[in-house]
Amino acid sequence: MKANSTTSVSVRGLALSYGAVQVLKALDLDIADGEFLVLLGPSGCGKSTLLNCIAGLLEPSHGQVFIKGKNVTWEEPKDRGIGMVFQSYALYPQMTVERNLSFGLRVSGLAKDEIEKRVKRVGDMLQLGDLLQRKPSALSGGQRQRVAIGRALVREVDVFLFDEPLSNLDAKLRAELRVEIKRLHQRLANTMIYVTHDQIEAMTLADRIAVMKGGTIQQLDAPQTIYNKPKNLYVAGFIGSPSMNFLKGKIEGAGAKAVFHLGGQKIPLKDYVPDAPLKAGAAVLGVRPEHIQLDMAATKANSDAYKAVVDLVEPMGSDSLVWLKIDDTLFSARVESNQHFDPGQKVDVRFRINLASVFDEATGDRL
Amino acid sequence: MSHTTAIGIVPTGPKPKKLISVERVIVYSVLLLCAVFFLFPLYIMVITSLKDIEAIRSGNIFIPTMTPTFSAWGKAWNSACTGLYCEGIKVGFWNSVRITFPSTIVSIAIASITGYSLANWPFKFSEAFFTVLLVSSFIPYVVMLYPLVLITRWLGIYSTLPAVVLVHTIFGLPILTLLFRNYFASLPQELFKAARVDGAGYWRIFFQVFVPMSAPIFTVAVILQITGIWNDFLFGVIYAGPTNYPMTVQLNNIVNSVQGGKEYNVDMAATILTGIVPLAIYFFSGKYFVRGIAAGAVKG
Ligand SMILES: Nc1ncnc2c1ncn2[C@@H]1O[C@H](COP(=O)(O)OP(=O)(O)OP(=O)(O)O)[C@@H](O)[C@H]1O
Ligand SMILES: [Mg+2]
Secondary structure, three states: OOOOOOEEEEEEEEEEEEOOEEEEEEEEEEEEEEOEEEEEEOOOOOHHHHHHHOOOOOOOOOOEEEEEOEEEOOOOOHHHHHEEEEOOOOOOOOOHHHHHHHHHHOOOOOOOOOHHHHHHHHHOOOOOOOOOOOHHHHHHHHHHHHHHHHHHHOOOOOOOEEEOOOOOHHHHHHHHHHHHHHHHHHHHHHHHEEEEEOOOHHHHOOOOOEEEEEEEEEEEOHHHHHHOOEEEEHHHHOOOOOOEEEEEEEOOOOOHHOOEEEEEEEEEEEOOOEEEOOOOOEEEEOOOOOHHOOOOOOOOOOOEEEEEEEEEEOOOOOOOEEEEEEEEEEEEEEEOOOOOOOOOEEEEEEEEEHHEEEOOOOEEEEO | OOOOOOOOOOOOOEEEEEEEEHHHHHHHHHHHHHHHHHHHHHHHHHHHHHOHHHHHHHHHOOOOOOOOHHHHHHHHHHHOOOOOOOOOOOOHHHHHHHHHHHHHHHHHHHHHHHHHHHOOOOOOHHHHHHHHHHHHOOOOHHHHHHHHHHHHHHHOOOHHHHHHHHHHHHHHHHHHHHHHHHHHHHHOOOHHHHHHHHOOOOOHHHHHHHHHHHHHHHHHHHHHHHHHHOOOOHHHHHHHHHHOHHHHHHHHHHHHOOOOOOOOOHHHHHHHHHHHHHHHHHHHHHHHHHHHHHHHOOOO
């Protein structure tokens, strides 16, 4: 099979196991030219393994890897046209920054003046100019990470692989470098595959996010789609902080007349745009805290509101998270911090059903 | 307000240490005892080697002479007699140098490369190979002495310098390979991956990335090998042949050869001369040795 010419990297049926442990399971992935793809998933789900397979640092048990339409499954890492940035920086400790940057170029036997030119350009781009003669041990974490990025950049390749490049840095530096990486991508327009388990990084950087779990890709979509229309309970629960509420109940009726039963209350689903036709049965209603509106318990009978009791309030600065109970179901709602609620108070709850997700309880798939 | 102690001193800066505490007393007494135990014989040797034979016969063994002389040292070095000839311990010294240097260099070169292969380039049977290596480092040498005699004889090098160098190299390999493998395995794997992405191959990664950051473990290996080989007696006496006897064997021959009266001062001087090389190495590199051992144990 030949990969499409506008795809930059494509992975076909890739599997990898260590003995009996299957780390990657028949994975397919196509990444367009110039795309910023983020691999997102919990620790141990195989993100680094996938990246290492693409880089040629691990041999897959099955499957193929194409880069720029060429089958590189058996190629050496250096011949694949990739640059890689590692989580632990992995700078050569005994070489100066300049020699770290130029190592790969010297290996490939590039002319001296060309090496100098490239190192200078990358040094300027990443503001490493003053640091070129220092050893890595004399750099701060952020500077080291910039050198590591620079070492990938000087190779002037089509595909960059990042394995959690920012996870060793503190929150502020991470935010700064995140912006730098985004800017870099806009400027270079290279294909980038970026591993992280930080969902903010994923949301802000990605053109598309691949959410992984246990060696498979659960959903591959644009960040907004993943956020708004998660394909299954796993993705829904993984993306978003504070995380989505899952209200267990059952659907009665079908199609536009479907109603979700939660405790003793009925929530009509006529505003919900289903992927699969709704039918009666056990289901889970997924609502993000920001898609729940609260009102002080009104005296007038509100037809479209539901009664809940405030359980706990978590102030978070710009807004507050209010934990509520309908019968025994606990869920949270995000409100502006100037709205004040007390535990035990009765409130009216309105779910924005058009923004919610309904999942089949048995399969976990979105309906 | 700052707190004050019972006697009204405000605690600030480093806490004052008690001058004498039980732990200190115990630690220092043990150290002192050990030092005396090991230094006392050395003391006797040094003062005896500085006496002339008259002073030894008439004087007390514990009391240094008032008229020290280095003549015994000169004799030990230049003209002390083994059973056969009287050219002093210097012959043995140079033999030991000729044995130690090639053995050390060759064994470390092979072991470091093998260790690097085992740690970073796993092949089909690398785990099995490693296990064999591990087990073989526990086999008593004695078991292999005679087979090695036969092998070296078959190779036509028995009783020559190459034979003893070969034997030292072989016996050094298991433990050294272990040492290097563990050290290289403790280096960050991502460094190795980064070098591969940069296009470096087997040798370039070894020489340009790993060796420069392995000074501690090379130091340990060099010290282990030099002192071990220098102190060796058994292999020297078996495989080297009389013309290549190392210093330890020659020392034994000098001390045990009976020609006229026993010259204790010469024997003592020759013994000190023999021991001085490992002693000096420990003395000057002890710091690096400890550092290297520690670097191998925890993450480099
Ligand atoms: N050499 C190995 N032998 C056996 N299992 C391994 C080996 N290397 C990795 N694994 C397993 O493969 C799985 C995937 O590992 P991988 O490093 O790809 O996870 P990851 O998604 O990158 O996690 P993290 O976010 O923590 O970096 C893990 O469950 C891990 O235990
Ligand atoms: Mg990882």
